[in-house]
Every structure is written in C-alpha cells, then in structure tokens.
Amino acid sequence: MRRMSKLFSISIITVFLFLATFMIDNKKVEALYYPDSYYDAVSWIYQYQAPYTWSYNCLGWATGSMTFEWPSNWGNGGTKQQVDSYMIFKGYKVSNLSPSLKSTRIISYGPSVNNITHFSKVTPTAVTAKWGSLERFTHFISIDPYYANSDYGLSRGNYF
Amino acid sequence: MNQKIKRFGFGIISVCATILIVTLLLHNQQDIYAKTLNKIDAITLEINSNINKMISSRDVKSFSSSPYTIVEGNQSYKDLVSLGVPAIKPLYDKINQSKHSGLLEYIYAMAIEEIMSQNYILQLDVDEEKINELQKNGYSLRDVEYSWATAKEFEQAFSDFMKELPKKYEDIKNDSTLNVEKKTFKVTELGLGVIPYLIQDIQNDLNSSLDYENLLMEILVERNQMKDLSEKSKNFVVDDWIKQNYEEYNLLKMIAE
Numbered sequence: 001m002r003r004m005s006k007l008f009s010i011s012i013i014t015v016f017l018f019l020a021t022f023m024i025d026n027k028k029v030e031a032l033y034y035p036d037s038y039y040d041a042v043s044w045i046y047q048y049q050a051p052y053t054w055s056y057n058c059l060g061w062a063t064g065s066m067t068f069e070w071p072s073n074w075g076n077g078g079t080k081q082q083v084d085s086y087m088i089f090k091g092y093k094v095s096n097l098s099p100s101l102k103s104t105r106i107i108s109y110g111p112s113v114n115n116i117t118h119f120s121k122v123t124p125t126a127v128t129a130k131w132g133s134l135e136r137f138t139h140f141i142s143i144d145p146y147y148a149n150s151d152y153g154l155s156r157g158n159y160f
Numbered sequence: 161m162n163q164k165i166k167r168f169g170f171g172i173i174s175v176c177a178t179i180l181i182v183t184l185l186l187h188n189q190q191d192i193y194a195k196t197l198n199k200i201d202a203i204t205l206e207i208n209s210n211i212n213k214m215i216s217s218r219d220v221k222s223f224s225s226s227p228y229t230i231v232e233g234n235q236s237y238k239d240l241v242s243l244g245v246p247a248i249k250p251l252y253d254k255i256n257q258s259k260h261s262g263l264l265e266y267i268y269a270m271a272i273e274e275i276m277s278q279n280y281i282l283q284l285d286v287d288e289e290k291i292n293e294l295q296k297n298g299y300s301l302r303d304v305e306y307s308w309a310t311a312k313e314f315e316q317a318f319s320d321f322m323k324e325l326p327k328k329y330e331d332i333k334n335d336s337t338l339n340v341e342k343k344t345f346k347v348t349e350l351g352l353g354v355i356p357y358l359i360q361d362i363q364n365d366l367n368s369s370l371d372y373e374n375l376l377m378e379i380l381v382e383r384n385q386m387k388d389l390s391e392k393s394k395n396f397v398v399d400d401w402i403k404q405n406y407e408e409y410n411l412l413k414m415i416a417e
Contacts, residue, residue: 034218042223054211055262057225060310067261068227071309072270072279076229085304088293089284118225132223133215133230133263151223 033134042131042150043139049128050136061130062106062119063090077115083108083157092159099143099158101125109146111153118152120145189407197250199243206236207267227266240271245352245385248272249411255315265311272318277383278351282308282317322415325353333370340369347375352383356413359402373398 032039033052060069071078071086078086084094092106099107101124110116120129120139127143130136139145146152211230215222221230231237240247251268258265273279284306291301308314332338332346347354347370355376362372377396380386386396 033215034222038218052215054264055260057263059225065261065310067310067312068263068266069309070226070228070266072273072307072314073305074226074228076224076226081299081303082305084297085294085299086306086309088290088297088299089304089306091290093293094297130225132221132225133211134222151220 039137042147042152043137043145044147045139045142045145046137047140048135049138050130052134054133056130057132058119058130061128061136062121064121074116077110077117079114080116080157083116087159095158095160097158099155101127101141101143103160104143104158106159107143107155108157108159109152109154110156111151113156116156118146122158189410192246192407193250193411196243196246200240200247200250200254203236203240203243204264206239207234207264210234210236211263227263227270230263231267231270237267237271240267241274244275244408245405246408246411248275249414252315252318252415255311256319258311261310261312266314269308269311269314269318272314276352279307280314280317280321282306282313283320319415322353322412325350326357326416329354329357333368343370344375344378348379348382350379352379352385352409353412353415355379355409359406359409362398362402376401 032048039046054068056066057068057070060067063069071082074082087094087106095104097103099122101122104122107120107122107127108116109118109120118129118131120127122143126141127139127145128136129139129145144155146154148154214230221232224230240251251272255265255268284304286301294300294303308317329347329350332343335343338346347358358372358376358379361368362376366372376398377386
C-alpha cells in the first residue's frame with residue numbers, strides 16, 4: 001500500500017514537473033537568428049518551428065501558397081477593406097465572431113484595424129505564423145500571441 | 161538581258177542589305193539585353209547582401225512581411241529601377257524562369273512597375289459566391305482594388321497586358337466612334353509598352369488623325385521618361401530619339417511575342 005502511494009506521489013511530481021517545464025519553456029527557441037529579447041518584445045508565447053527565410057512570408061504561410069505574398073496595393077500595411085476583399089477573392093469568408101481554433105483558418109494582426117501587418121494560420125490544434133523575413137513559430141493555442149504595442153499588434157480580423 | 165542582270169543584282173543587294181540591317185538590329189538588341197542582364201545580376205548580389213545585412217543588423221524591418229517596407233531606402237533597389245526600360249525584358253525573364261515566387265522575384269516585379277510607371281491588374285475570377293460575400297460585408301466589386309500579390313501573379317498580369325496591347329492599340333486607332341482627343345487619351349493609357357508600335361507607325365509615316373510624334377512625347381512625360389513636356393518639346397527631335405532608343409523599346413515587344 002505504502003509502495004503504491006509512493007509510486008503515485010512520484011507520478012504526480014513527474015506530471016507536475018513536466019507541465020512546469022512546458023509552462024516555463026513555452027518560449028523555448030532553437031537556432032534563432034536574434035537573441036531571445038528581440039522575439040520576447042513581440043510575443044509572450046512562441047516556439048521555433050522552421051528556419052528564417054525570405055522565400056515566403058506570413059501571408060504566404062497562412063494561405064498555404066508558400067510564396068512572398070503581399071497585394072501590391074497594400075504598401076506597408078493593408079486596410080480592413082483591402083484585407084477583407086483580398087481574403088474573399090482567395091475563397092475565404094469574413095467572420096464577425098471571435099476567432100476560435102475550431103472555425104478560424106486565418107487571423108490578421110496589426111497596430112490598428114486599418115494597418116494590417118501580419119497573419120497567422122489557424123488549425124484545430126495550433127496557431128502558427130511566419131515572422132517577416134525571420135523564422136516560423138507556433139503560438140500554441142493563443143489567438144492573440146503578440147503584445148499590443150508590438151509591430152504585429154492585436155488580432156484585427158478572422159477568416160474561415 | 162543586261163537590264164535583267166542589273167535588276168537581279170539590285171535585288172540581291174537589297175535582300176543582303178535588309179538581312180544585314182535586321183542582323184545588326186538584332187545583334188544590338190541582344191547586346192543591350194546581355195549588358196543589362198549583367199548589371200541586374202550585379203545589383204541582385206547587392207540586394208541579397210543588403211537583405212542579409214538588414215537581418216544581421218537586427219533591423220526592425222526583418223519582422224515585416226511587406227516588401228515595400230523592406231526596400232524602403234534601399235539603394236540597390238533604386239539602382240535596379242534606374243536601369244530603366246532596357247531592364248524590363250530581362251527582369252521579366254528572371255521572374256518567368258524562376259521556380260520561386262519569393263522576395264527577390266517580388267522586388268523584380270516592383271521594379272518593373274516602377275520603371276513602367278504603371279500598375280498591372282490580374283484578371284480575377286469573379287463568381288456569385290464572392291460577390292455575395294463582398295455584399296454581406298458591406299463592400300461592392302468596385303471596392304476591390306486588388307492588382308497582384310505574388311511575383312508569379314504579377315508575371316501573369318504583365319504578360320497578359322503586353323500580349324493584349326497590340327490589338328488594343330489597333331482597335332483604338334480604328335474605332336470610328338472615338339474622336340482624336342479620346343483616342344490620344346486611350347493610347348496614352350496603354351503606357352510605355354505601346355511605344356514600339358508607335359515608332360512603327362511614325363517610321364511608316366501612316367496617314368492618321370493621330371499625331372503620333374506628340375503622342376510619343378506625352379507618353380514619355382506621363383510615364384516619367386521625360387521631365388517636362390513644354391521644356392523638352394523644344395529640343396525633342398523624334399527621329400533622333402527613335403535612333404537612340406529604338407532597340408531598348410523594341411525589347412518590350414518581345415514580351416508580347
């Protein structure tokens with residue numbers, strides 16, 4: 001009986017340590033190009049997924065084209081109207097509900113509604129995003145993984 | 161008999177002369193193409209190195225997904241644009257021959273639009289479902305300003321435009337419902353790509369209500385190839401301009417072929 005209880009305690013501690021490691025390590029990075037502080041200033045939750053490259057960008061990752069995709073009339077950032085109409089022409093629908101892992105496919109981000117600068121891809125298990133010319137990251141299940149005052153800002157729209 | 165031989169001789173000489181002129185023109189065109197391509201390759205190395213520097217120097221632009229933010233203030237991009245019209249065909253070929261549609265190809269596409277001072281629009285697939293979705297969100301088809309979003313989409317939009325251009329030009333010229341003013345406006349809208357066909361008409365001295373020479377000047381001014389119409393027109397000699405620029409502009413025609 002005592003042995004059983006010891007085993008149970010060890011299992012509980014192991015599970016706890018495992019979860020704690022995960023919580024602490026959710027910014028764990030591998031082979032990142034910049035020091036962590038650069039990424040930390042943008043997002044509070046990220047984990048390395050793929051190396052830095054300029055063969056595709058965030059929108060190219062989100063739509064799956066794997067190209068450097070950026071409508072030529074958006075300039076440095078797209079307006080809500082430009083982004084919505086682009087997404088519609090790419091076959092997506094604009095959602096007026098809060099984004100969710102179940103129903104959303106793409107989330108747009110930006111410092112303001114009419115300055116969309118970033119996109120993430122949403123699957124039922126995770127939110128992932130390619131950061132400009134840098135690496136690709138998973139943001140786990142966070143819909144809003146960026147600080148409001150960062151260049152990526154808050155989520156501004158979602159498409160399904 | 162003697163006259164027949166003379167005529168035959170003249171015939172042979174004219175054929176040879178024509179072949180010689182065409183060969184020389186083609187050679188010159190190939191020469192311009194090759195020289196510009198070398199310059200583009202050198203600038204491309206610079207662009208690559210600048211982007212790498214941007215990333216390694218921890219420039220905030222590295223976080224941006226907009227090519228417009230990335231090339232802002234980039235000298236090598238400005239050098240690419242300053243190559244002007246002779247760079248159009250080799251840049252287009254580079255996009256066309258590339259297996260990728262990455263940032264570099266996108267920068268080539270941006271440079272083509274900037275040199276041509278014109279935006280090229282991809283024909284969109286419009287279906288009822290998309291129109292309904294637009295309307296549902298308070299937009300109309302008119303609100304859609306989309307031109308192209310990747311280098312490969314640009315290639316499609318640009319080549320479609322250039323291929324349709326000769327017919328559009330002929331249609332405008334032959335449209336009896338348009339007055340000279342409207343015809344001039346519509347031809348000017350076709351941009352620099354119409355110039356090789358205009359040159360042809362100037363050289364053939366075609367009888368037309370259109371003032372081809374003035375049209376040429378107007379397009380050059382509007383598309384930033386000439387600074388000021390009133391100032392330049394004083395010194396503008398069409399024949400001299402054609403002599404100096406014929407091969408460069410003729411390269412544009414090859415995109416339509």
